[in-house]
Amino acid sequence: MENELPLDTGLIEISDATQKTYWTVRDSVEGLQIFGGIGSGKTSGSGRTFALKFLEHGYGGLVLTAKHDEKDLWQEYCRLTGRIEDLVIVEPGGAFSFNLIAYEASRAKDKQALTINLVQVLKTVIRANKEKSSSRTDDAFWETALDMLLANTIDLCLLAYGSVTLQLLYEIAQTAPKKLITKPDAEKAKDSGKPNAFANAYKIAMAKIKGQVDEWKKTLSFSEKAAIRDDYHYTQLVSEAQPDVRRMNAIASFFNHTYYNLAEKTRSIVDFSLLGFLYNLLREPTYSLFSRYTSNFIPEDCLGGKIILLNLPVKDYHKMGQDSQIMFKYVWQRSMERRRVNENGRPVFLWADEAQHFLHEHDADYQATARSSRIATVYISQNLPNYYANMGGQTSEYKVKSFLGTLGTKIFHANADIETNEYASRLIGQAYMERRQISSTIAGDFSSTEQLSYELEAVFRPEQFVGLRTGGPGNDYQVDGIMHMQGKRFSGNQSHKKLRFNQHYKLQ
Numbered sequence: 001m002e003n004e005l006p007l008d009t010g011l012i013e014i015s016d017a018t019q020k021t022y023w024t025v026r027d028s029v030e031g032l033q034i035f036g037g038i039g040s041g042k043t044s045g046s047g048r049t050f051a052l053k054f055l056e057h058g059y060g061g062l063v064l065t066a067k068h069d070e071k072d073l074w075q076e077y078c079r080l081t082g083r084i085e086d087l088v089i090v091e092p093g094g095a096f097s098f099n100l101i102a103y104e105a106s107r108a109k110d111k112q113a114l115t116i117n118l119v120q121v122l123k124t125v126i127r128a129n130k131e132k133s134s135s136r137t138d139d140a141f142w143e144t145a146l147d148m149l150l151a152n153t154i155d156l157c158l159l160a161y162g163s164v165t166l167q168l169l170y171e172i173a174q175t176a177p178k179k180l181i182t183k184p185d186a187e188k189a190k191d192s193g194k195p196n197a198f199a200n201a202y203k204i205a206m207a208k209i210k211g212q213v214d215e216w217k218k219t220l221s222f223s224e225k226a227a228i229r230d231d232y233h234y235t236q237l238v239s240e241a242q243p244d245v246r247r248m249n250a251i252a253s254f255f256n257h258t259y260y261n262l263a264e265k266t267r268s269i270v271d272f273s274l275l276g277f278l279y280n281l282l283r284e285p286t287y288s289l290f291s292r293y294t295s296n297f298i299p300e301d302c303l304g305g306k307i308i309l310l311n312l313p314v315k316d317y318h319k320m321g322q323d324s325q326i327m328f329k330y331v332w333q334r335s336m337e338r339r340r341v342n343e344n345g346r347p348v349f350l351w352a353d354e355a356q357h358f359l360h361e362h363d364a365d366y367q368a369t370a371r372s373s374r375i376a377t378v379y380i381s382q383n384l385p386n387y388y389a390n391m392g393g394q395t396s397e398y399k400v401k402s403f404l405g406t407l408g409t410k411i412f413h414a415n416a417d418i419e420t421n422e423y424a425s426r427l428i429g430q431a432y433m434e435r436r437q438i439s440s441t442i443a444g445d446f447s448s449t450e451q452l453s454y455e456l457e458a459v460f461r462p463e464q465f466v467g468l469r470t471g472g473p474g475n476d477y478q479v480d481g482i483m484h485m486q487g488k489r490f491s492g493n494q495s496h497k498k499l500r501f502n503q504h505y506k507l508q
């Protein structure tokens with residue numbers, strides 16, 4: 001097997017006086033979550049150590065960015081580990097571009113599969129945006145309408161032009177027939193004079209379909225023609241013989257009836273989410289990075305050891321940076337999942353500092369299979385409320401906790417967030433602690449008795465996280481972190497281990 005790195009290879013030593021153990025490649029592909037308050041040493045302490053170890057061991061990877069200094073940081077990491085040649089920095093004005101649609105088309109075995117893949121990718125990103133708002137009761141309805149709009153727009157585009165671009169999708173969706181009840185006559189007249197992308201595509205697709213039907217008709221024998229009972233029967237026969245006819249029927253029925261008759265409010269929400277999203281992707285710099293040019297890098301490059309860094313930090317590019325990074329992340333996850341680890345066993349990492357910006361609805365599913373696809377996910381975030389806010393508000397506690405359950409290792413740095421500290425404390429668990437009680441009586445002769453009792457108590461109390469070291473000169477650049485690994489016991493049968501990270505760590 002190529003690039004074999006045994007799963008038992010030790011990456012980080014977590015030994016102590018009695019036991020020599022390592023955090024291994026196997027542990028890495030079970031996922032890592034790092035929590036810690038602002039300035040607690042997540043990035044410069046634990047993050048730095050794990051990143052350098054992955055690079056040293058030849059991992060490929062994808063780095064998502066929230067802050068503008070992450071590019072410099074990864075350049076430093078790659079230089080320190082001799083991996084600078086492997087670093088692919090995707091950024092405005094840079095040398096790299098990726099064409100989402102061409103990439104998906106090259107992966108799809110036919111046009112139907114392309115529609116399905118594109119719908120899946122685009123709707124995941126659109127919904128990731130929506131996850132942030134608290135969950136609504138009409139979610140299922142809204143989502144179905146969005147899926148149908150996406151699928152029919154892509155299908156219409158493919159039928160008319162044989163290919164699809166984000167620009168065309170945008171224009172077609174924008175000009176799809178709408179009830180003009182509220183518009184004055186003058187407005188209507190103005191509208192009808194505009195060149196209309198939807199009408200154009202519809203006309204071309206219809207002409208092609210008519211051509212196909214005519215061709216099909218020619219192939220019919222006299223007796224076959226005679227056996228056609230009525231229009232309905234005729235449509236049935238032609239639809240069975242020519243799949244495109246069936247697709248066109250579905251498109252026509254969607255745009256002329258289902259979507260046309262959708263309640264105005266629902267329709268504007270669906271239109272707005274799709275158009276708003278496409279609009280962002282079609283603006284610079286994302287247009288040049290993800291749709292304008294042919295791809296000169298693809299997710300699979302990571303299996304050859306490349307480290308792709310998307311330098312579109314959310315703090316600078318806001319929603320545009322976030323959407324495009326979630327999009328590429330999801331495409332990348334799908335691609336890594338397709339790989340055959342028995343042919344290429346190189347582990348890859350998915351790195352997201354300030355990870356709350358980059359979550360989508362399929363993350364938990366991908367995490368469940370990450371181990372077998374050798375994807376080492378590292379999510380870094382300050383606290384649990386960050387995740388709640390990005391995964392659906394107040395009602396998302398269960399969702400967030402079950403998602404966190406799919407990440408095998410957790411490291412907790414100093415934190416003032418009560419909820420995160422309580423979560424960490426509960427995760428680490430309770431144990432019977434020895435209590436010594438000395439009772440004295442001064443009645444008569446002085447006597448004192450010592451009593452031993454055992455009480456069930458938190459092994460690591462929430463308030464203890466406040467006092468962990470956070471690096472900097474005052475702490476001699478040391479950062480403390482409490483590690484918890486699912487199902488793992490450290491020496492002394494402890495469920496957690498206190499680790500010390502050095503902010504100036506440069507590999508031994």
Ligand SMILES: Nc1ncnc2c1ncn2[C@@H]1O[C@H](COP(=O)(O)OP(=O)(O)OP(=O)(O)O)[C@@H](O)[C@H]1O
Nearest residue numbers: 036037038039040041042043044045470471472503
């Ligand atoms: N290379 C370094 N050497 C010394 N001190 C550093 C270094 N990098 C960061 N620091 C300091 O160490 C502390 C921890 O910084 P770090 O950036 O790792 O925190 P963080 O947990 O990632 O914070 P945030 O949530 O803001 O991203 C901060 O006080 C920071 O100013």
Ligand SMILES: [Mg+2]
Nearest residue numbers: 042043044353
């Ligand atoms: Mg940080």
